[in-house]
Amino acid sequence: xxxxxxxxxxxxxxxxxxxxxxxxxxxxxxxxxxxxxxxxxxxxxxxxxxxxxxxxxxxxxxxxxxxxxxxxxxxxxxxxxxxxxxxxxxxxxxxxxxxxxxxxxxxxxxxxxxxxxxxxxxxxxxxxxxxxxxxxxxxxxxxxxxxxxxxxxxxxxxxxxxxxxxxxxxxxxxxxxxxxxxxxxx
Amino acid sequence: xxxxxxxxxxxxxxxxxxxxxxxxxxxxxxxxxxxxxxxxxxxxxxxxxxxxxxxxxxxxxxxxxxxxxxxxxxxxxxxxxxxxxxxxxxxxxxxxxxxxxxxxxxxxxxxxxxxxxxxxxxxxxxxxxxxxxxxxxxxxxxxxxxxxxxxxxxx
Numbered sequence: 001x002x003x004x005x006x007x008x009x010x011x012x013x014x015x016x017x018x019x020x021x022x023x024x025x026x027x028x029x030x031x032x033x034x035x036x037x038x039x040x041x042x043x044x045x046x047x048x049x050x051x052x053x054x055x056x057x058x059x060x061x062x063x064x065x066x067x068x069x070x071x072x073x074x075x076x077x078x079x080x081x082x083x084x085x086x087x088x089x090x091x092x093x094x095x096x097x098x099x100x101x102x103x104x105x106x107x108x109x110x111x112x113x114x115x116x117x118x119x120x121x122x123x124x125x126x127x128x129x130x131x132x133x134x135x136x137x138x139x140x141x142x143x144x145x146x147x148x149x150x151x152x153x154x155x156x157x158x159x160x161x162x163x164x165x166x167x168x169x170x171x172x173x174x175x176x177x178x179x180x181x182x183x184x185x186x
Numbered sequence: 187x188x189x190x191x192x193x194x195x196x197x198x199x200x201x202x203x204x205x206x207x208x209x210x211x212x213x214x215x216x217x218x219x220x221x222x223x224x225x226x227x228x229x230x231x232x233x234x235x236x237x238x239x240x241x242x243x244x245x246x247x248x249x250x251x252x253x254x255x256x257x258x259x260x261x262x263x264x265x266x267x268x269x270x271x272x273x274x275x276x277x278x279x280x281x282x283x284x285x286x287x288x289x290x291x292x293x294x295x296x297x298x299x300x301x302x303x304x305x306x307x308x309x310x311x312x313x314x315x316x317x318x319x320x321x322x323x324x325x326x327x328x329x330x331x332x333x334x335x336x337x338x339x340x341x
Contacts, residue, residue, distance in 0.1 A: 025277030027299075032216045033225055034269040035307055036261050040215035042313035110312070111216040116274055117209035120243060125205075151212075154312070156219040 024145050026083050026095055030116070031102045039112065045075040046108035046155035056103050064123060066094050067146060070103050072153075077104045077111070079149040082124070086142055097147045104149070109156030116149045205243030206296055208276070210253040214268065215312050224309040225270055231260040234299040236282065242291040253300050262318055266304035267311075275299040 050072040051057050058069040067082035081097035105111055124144045131142040233256045238247040257269060278286070279297045286294045 025275070027273055027275035030212075030216070030272040030274060032218045033220050033305060033307065034212060034214050034257075034272055034302075035217050035311060036214040036258060036266070036268045036318050037307070037311040038214065038314035038316050040312040040314040042315075043215070105216060105218045109217070109219045112214075112312075112314075114212035114216050115209050116212060117207070118276060119207040120205040121207075151216065154215065156217070156312075 024085055024120075024143075025089075026091055026145065026147070028097045028101070028116075028147060031098065032105050032110070040110070040154060041112070043110070043112065044155045046153045047075055048072055048077075048107040048153055051103050051107075053103070056100055065127065065144075070100050072107065075152050077107060077151060077153050079104050079147075081147045082127075082144045083147060084142060084144050092142065097149065101149060104151070104153075108153035110154035111151035112154055114149065114151035116147075118145060118147050121146050206239055206294070207243075207246060208237060208296070208298065210274075210298070210300075211251055212272075213254045213258050214317055215314075217312070220307065220309055224307060225268075226306045226308065227270060227303045228266060228306065229264055229304045230301070231257075231264075231269075231304055232299070232301045233257065233260070234297060236279075236295045236297045239294045239296065240292060241294075243294050243296070253298065257300065257302075258317065261304055264304050265306075267307040267318070268305050269302040270305045272300065272302040275301070 051070050056069045057071065058066055063069070065082065066084075067080040068078075069080065071078045071080070079097060079100045081094065081100055083095050084092040086092050124146055128143040233253065235252055235256070237252075239245060240247060261267070261269065276296060276298045282295045282297055
């Protein structure tokens, strides 16, 4: 009876953890400012080189385990970041793709046709299964989830580093003066 | 092709495409060329949607543009030009988990949340097709050509 009560208590604790925190929970802050006024379809594109940093552009086994990072092909940049979880609840490491997104944005100063997404892909399934068969590691039940983003690199002049910082709000929108007129180029 | 082989091929193709595959388009352009004083932060917005997947996440059932449309609608409603401090979050909530358990994974929702600050941008818009309807007080802000100083020569 005592053993049954202990088992039920353990199940209740685990279930409450799952129900409150959620499985495979991760969040990524997207750097930069999303300008919704235009789609930037007529803005010239840049053809940047891939970043030199091995931590951001990953290859080989590291690329498989943690995602390929920032990849550049002509004017298109893709970000692949693999987040590692323990028992699907605890983010272990590489839990944010902010650095990769920041680097992708810095390539040209802007991105258009941006897509962000995620998937539990074949490699994630493989890593989960591999972790299940490794002694000691299997107790932690490691698993991964893949974050993906892509966009076209715009050729813009880099401005101040206002990426990812919370900007103060001096006045509500209704009390703001109208913005200055923009002069069309000659 | 035998029926067994056909089933194996279908399963392999389905697994290769990934489970819980989600793509969300970010409308407009993501810019890092703005100065601090050009971005005025206003209201915070918080959008949470639950996307439905079938058969253990293999078959997505939701529209890929729902988050983009919600973001544009929030900006248009508040008279904003864009979004800053955008945060993208996803997880299996308690209800998602419970529904998956009850249906043995045949119905498998996942919850996505997008948060950020609605901003007004006191800088020229990038050349392109307009996305937001111009407000009356923004009549002077018609999308115009970006000044040459803002553009780099394409490499």
